[in-house]
Amino acid sequence: xxxxxxxxxxxxxxxxxxxxxxxxxxxxxxxxxxxxxxxxxxxxxxxxxxxxxxxxxxxxxxxxxxxxxxxxxxxxxxxxxxxxxxxxxxxxxxxxxxxxxxxxxxxxxxxxxxxxxxxxxxxxxxxxxxxxxxxxxxxxxxxxxxxxxxxxxxxxxxxxxxxxxxxxxxxxxxxxxxxxxxxxxxxxxxxxxxxxxxxxxxxxxxxxxxxxxxxxxxxxxxxxxxxxxxxxxxxxxxxxxxxxxxxxxxxxxxxxxxxxxxxxxxxxxxxxxxxxxxxxxxxxxxxxxxxxxxxxxxxxxxxxxxxxxxxxxxxxxxxxxxxxxxxxxxxxxxxxxxxxxxxxxxxxxxxxxxxxxxxxxxxxxxxxxxxxxxxxxxxxxxxxxxxxxxxxxxxxxxxxxxxxxxxxxxxxxxxxxxxxxxxxxxxxxxxxxxxxxxxxxxxxxxxxxxxxxxxxxxxxxxxxxxx
Numbered sequence: 489x490x491x492x493x494x495x496x497x498x499x500x501x502x503x504x505x506x507x508x509x510x511x512x513x514x515x516x517x518x519x520x521x522x523x524x525x526x527x528x529x530x531x532x533x534x535x536x537x538x539x540x541x542x543x544x545x546x547x548x549x550x551x552x553x554x555x556x557x558x559x560x561x562x563x564x565x566x567x568x569x570x571x572x573x574x575x576x577x578x579x580x581x582x583x584x585x586x587x588x589x590x591x592x593x594x595x596x597x598x599x600x601x602x603x604x605x606x607x608x609x610x611x612x613x614x615x616x617x618x619x620x621x622x623x624x625x626x627x628x629x630x631x632x633x634x635x636x637x638x639x640x641x642x643x644x645x646x647x648x649x650x651x652x653x654x655x656x657x658x659x660x661x662x663x664x665x666x667x668x669x670x671x672x673x674x675x676x677x678x679x680x681x682x683x684x685x686x687x688x689x690x691x692x693x694x695x696x697x698x699x700x701x702x703x704x705x706x707x708x709x710x711x712x713x714x715x716x717x718x719x720x721x722x723x724x725x726x727x728x729x730x731x732x733x734x735x736x737x738x739x740x741x742x743x744x745x746x747x748x749x750x751x752x753x754x755x756x757x758x759x760x761x762x763x764x765x766x767x768x769x770x771x772x773x774x775x776x777x778x779x780x781x782x783x784x785x786x787x788x789x790x791x792x793x794x795x796x797x798x799x800x801x802x803x804x805x806x807x808x809x810x811x812x813x814x815x816x817x818x819x820x821x822x823x824x825x826x827x828x829x830x831x832x833x834x835x836x837x838x839x840x841x842x843x844x845x846x847x848x849x850x851x852x853x854x855x856x857x858x859x860x861x862x863x864x865x866x867x868x869x870x871x872x873x874x875x876x877x878x879x880x881x882x883x884x885x886x887x888x889x890x891x892x893x894x895x896x897x898x899x900x901x902x903x904x905x906x907x908x909x910x911x912x913x914x915x916x917x918x919x920x921x922x923x924x925x926x927x928x929x930x931x932x933x934x935x936x937x938x939x940x941x942x943x944x945x946x947x948x949x950x951x952x953x954x955x
Contacts, residue, residue, distance in 0.1 A: 496599030499528045501606055506820035510790045513675040513758065516817060517581070525610040529557040531595060532602045539592035540604060545937030546644075548572045550589060550604055557607060566615040569608060574647035574690060575640060575936065577616070577682050580609025582673060583933040584811050616685055623692045629653035631950050634717040636703045636890065639667025640932045641923030642723035643690055644939030645946075650693035652947055657717075659701040664754060667725055669932070671750040674784050676791070677814075680753075704889035709897075709919060719918050719946045722905060723939065726924035728885045732776070736834025737880075741768055741842035745781045745881035752788055770876020772796040774845050776831055777881035778808035783815065785879045786823045797823045798873065802830035802850050802863040828852070830863070832870060834878055844872045886925045894919070904928055911945025912938065920946055 502518045503509075509516055520528065532554045540550045548569055556565035569576045585591075585605035593601030615621065631654050635642045638660040646656045664670050666683045691697065703709065703724075712720050729744030731737050748767070756763035773794050775786040778801035789797045799818070801808060804827055808815060819825070826847070833846040849869035852861035886903050898906045898915040905914060905921040912920035922938030924930055 498531075498600045498603040498606075499524050501603075503817075506817070506822075509676065510787075510821045513791055515679050516676050519613055520606055520610040522610075522614075525557060525607060526560075528603050529554045529607060532558075533594055535594050539594060540589040540602075543589040543592035544572075545588065545933045546572045546940055548589075548608075553611065554602070554604075554607060557611065562611055562614045563619040565611045566619060566621075569611060570621075572940075573608075573936070574644050575686050575932075576608050577612035577686055578640070578669060578678065579933055579936070580605050580607075580612055581678050581682070584931055586812070588933065621689045621692065623689070623694075625651045625693050626653035628655065629951075631655070631718045632657070632716060633946060634659060634712045634720045635723060636709075636720065637661075637667055637723040637725060637923075637925075638665040638687075638697060638699075639723060639725050639923065639935065640669060641725070641935035641939040641942075642667065642721065643687065644936040645721050645723060645922070645943045646695045646939075647690045647693055648940055648943030649946065650690070650695050652943070654946075655694070655696075657696045657698060659703050659707075660697060660699045661702045661724075662754065663699050665697050665699060668727075671754045672746070672781065672784075674749065674753060674788050676787070677784065702889070704893040709890060709894045709916075713918055718950055719920060721912065721939075721942050721946065722890055722914075722919065722921040722925060723923045723935070723942075724887055724890060724925045725935075726884045726886050726929040728887050728903075729880065730883045730885060731880050732831065732882065734831055734833055736836060736842070739834055739836040739842050740840050741770070741877045742834060743877070743879045744884075745775070745777070745785050745879050746884060748785055748879050749781070749788065752792070758792060767792070768877060769794050770842075772798070772873075772875040773877040773879065774798045774800055774826075774831075774873060774875045775879045775881055776800050777883075778803065778810055779881065779883075780810045780814050782879075782881035783810050783818045783823075785881050787818050787821055789877075789879075790821055790823065794877075796875075798826050798875070799823055800826045800829055800831060800845070800847060800873075802828065803860060804828060804852060807852075807860040826873070828863070830865075831878075835872070842876055842878055844874050845878055846870055846872050884929055886928075890925075897921075902928065908945070910941055911948065912942030913945055913949065918949075920949075 553565040553568040590601040635658040751757040755765040757765040757767035773789040786797045828850045829847040835844040837843045850863040853864040856862040896916040907921040912922040922942045923935035
């Protein structure tokens with residue numbers, strides 16, 4: 489890696505060659521070397537009023553940990569991050585820093601902002617290789633809290649409460665802890681081993697995790713309270729897939745992105761027949777949507793051996809919600825972008841399998857409530873794309889199981905649990921909620937921020953003398 493640098497630009501993240509990396513599921517971005525980390529850290533201005541901290545949903549003291557990097561005190565930098573962030577190796581890989589901490593970096597006003605996320609990843613990975621996490625928690629306070637869901641929000645809330653002296657038990661529906669971090673994000677973006685080591689650090693705080701436990705089926709929320717839990721935090725995420733309700737969605741070869749990625753990520757469909765979880769892709773796949781999940785599905789398909797992997801999105805690339813880095817990596821790997829188009833029908837063959845997708849062309853009109861220009865369909869513009877598989881990656885909603893078995897919990901019209909944004913308190917005493925099950929599908933770090941707030945809310949509820 490050359491040390492030459494364009495003035496004002498971030499030091500580039502080393503990545504694997506795109507022609508090679510689509511042959512396997514190894515992590516694409518290989519991380520900063522120590523030399524690159526020191527060079528990038530030197531770009532930080534050490535502002536007296538660090539706006540970057542205000543842009544971090546969990547409030548990491550960013551200038552402080554970067555200053556420790558410059559002093560080559562990498563363990564100290566890791567400790568500084570973990571004062572606020574229980575999952576730094578995860579956040580350093582998948583958080584959209586460009587829309588959060590880096591968005592407010594003063595360096596970014598005239599140049600590119602400091603690569604805060606890349607530095608966070610460097611520190612977390614260094615600790616794993618060379619350092620040692622030494623958990624610190626207060627003496628037991630006699631209270632017990634149940635966490636429903638082991639995704640980023642649940643893990644964060646659990647870690648915060650454990651540090652406060654609570655006995656914490658996480659109930660996870662699947663056979664592996666991590667939630668969306670393990671079932672939804674591909675290995676080439678977030679290796680399972682990285683998530684596992686972050687979870688092990690949280691378990692060192694005394695947090696217990698029970699897998700294969702579907703709350704609402706195995707136990708109800710009321711039963712958890714009856715079993716002695718003083719409070720329950722619901723962090724079940726947004727795992728209910730949305731479909732378009734167009735003709736042909738019931739054909740063989742149509743997947744939700746959740747099913748497609750879960751089969752590949754957690755059930756190891758890419759190792760069939762070693763693992764008995766087959767997944768059909770055929771030669772051509774169309775992924776509907778323009779977010780990170782869509783990019784993940786399209787890039788995963790290439791690694792499964794498809795010849796053509798299409799992203800079909802009804803707006804232009806400028807309006808895509810996916811991270812610019814993910815779009816760039818997808819394009820490098822050969823994903824083809826079919827923009828200003830949206831499906832109106834999926835056609836099947838005589839055996840009921842997908843054979844083509846019918847799309848309609850769009851143009852962009854005036855901005856809608858999201859601030860993006862509204863897609864307007866063009867009359868008589870339908871056309872077909874031959875495909876063998878279709879993946880719907882157009883969003884997801886909350887699983888209705890817990891609200892259905894806990895009628896006192898109020899939900900909104902979309903089925904999201906209604907909870908206070910600052911405390912996580914719901915309409916039912918002792919029950920708190922946060923993350924995607926409340927906000928709708930959002931980012932890992934925003935879910936973590938909700939977990940931190942809920943931990944404080946639970947502590948206030950149990951020891952603050954307020955209802």
